[in-house]
Amino acid sequence: MNSYHAASRVSPAQLARLKETLSDRDRDVLGFLAQFRYATTSHLRRRYFTGHTSQDAATRATLRVLDRLLQQRLITRLERRVGGHPHGSAAYIWHLDAAGERLTRKTNSPRRRYADPAWPFLEHSLQITDTAITLHELAATDTLTVEELQVEPDAWRSFLTPQGRTAILKPDLFATIASADYDDHWYLEVDRGTESLPVLLQKCRTYAAYKATGRARTEHGVFPRVLWIVPTQRRTQRLTRAIAADAGLPSRLFSVITPDQLTATIRDPECIHAPASRKEEA
Structure with missing residues (x-):
């Protein structure tokens, strides 16, 4: 089912009563979908259903909660599944339904509509979701904390170029990871x-132009490291060489890895090279 129910089907009074019945975990699930738009059953299990004796038990508990939120018209799911083929219930792709969107919408924010997305956009969105969950999983097992995690459009930064034009830096994610x-x-x-x-x-050049404004240093005390997560080692090598060959790019600003290297890189940024984005706490 991929229907996005009409908001008018749930009255303000019904929505208020429904809100009172939600558990903290229900609210967390809705808030996560409000932030990241799309997530699979597996994503939500990994994020919010970790205290179970087995993955199967966790998946069953996840589906019980998601099915209840589905019946309450707070969330819904796409007909397609991960990969475009049936892979069981863990492959369902979920997003907010109209009532859930109303419940999580920030004051004065426009209504967000969920049209059936094209697969390339959806796949990219799910990879961003997966990256964010990996960061949270790392923090749950290490002496690290995810202090801040922003996705579009909250992660975007507008700035003026030297030519006086307005440009927008559009990272997929911005993260602050804290240790002792x-x-x-x-x-x-x-x-x-x-x-x-x-x-x-060209996107790397946008980062370099934004760095030159000094705004990120004012905001964070340092300029964050730019971490490219690419699908293959061959692409890692090609992009790394291309960045190094561009005289206008500060190559130490950028790191290029494959997804399997993400955890090691966040644990120890120096495994790539000495970080430009690390600030020792007083």
Whole structure:
């Protein structure tokens, strides 16, 4: 089912009563979908249903909650599943329904509509969701804390170029990961391998232009590291060489990894090179 129910089917009074019945975890699930738009059953299990004896038990508990929120018309799911083929209930893709969107909408924010998305957009969105959950999982097992995690459009930054034009930096994610000694700031770019290298280099130039304004240093005390997460080792090598060959790019600003390297990189940014985005706490 991929219907997005009409908001008028749930009256303000019904919505208020419904809100009172929600558990803290229900609210967390709705808030997560409000922030990241799309998530699979597996994503939500990994994020909010971790205290179970097995993955199967956790999946069953996840589905019980999601099915209840579905019946309450707070969330709904797409007909398609991950990969475009049936892979069981863990492959359902969920998003807010109209009542859930109303319940989580910030004051004075426009209504967000969920049209059936094109697969490339949906796949990219799910990869961003997966990256965010991996960061939270890392923090749950290490002496790290996810202090801040922003996705579009909250992660975007507008600025003036030297030519006086308005430009917008559009990272997929912005994250601040804290340890006992450091705050590490990251702009994360999730690349699916579909864009040409010139397109990626142009985005790198936008980062360099934003760095030159000094606004990020004012906001964070340092300029965050830009972390490209690309699908293959070959693409890692190609993008790294292309950045190094561009005389206008500060190559130490950028790191390029594959998804399997994300955890090690966040744990120890120096495994790539000495970080430009690390600030020792007083």
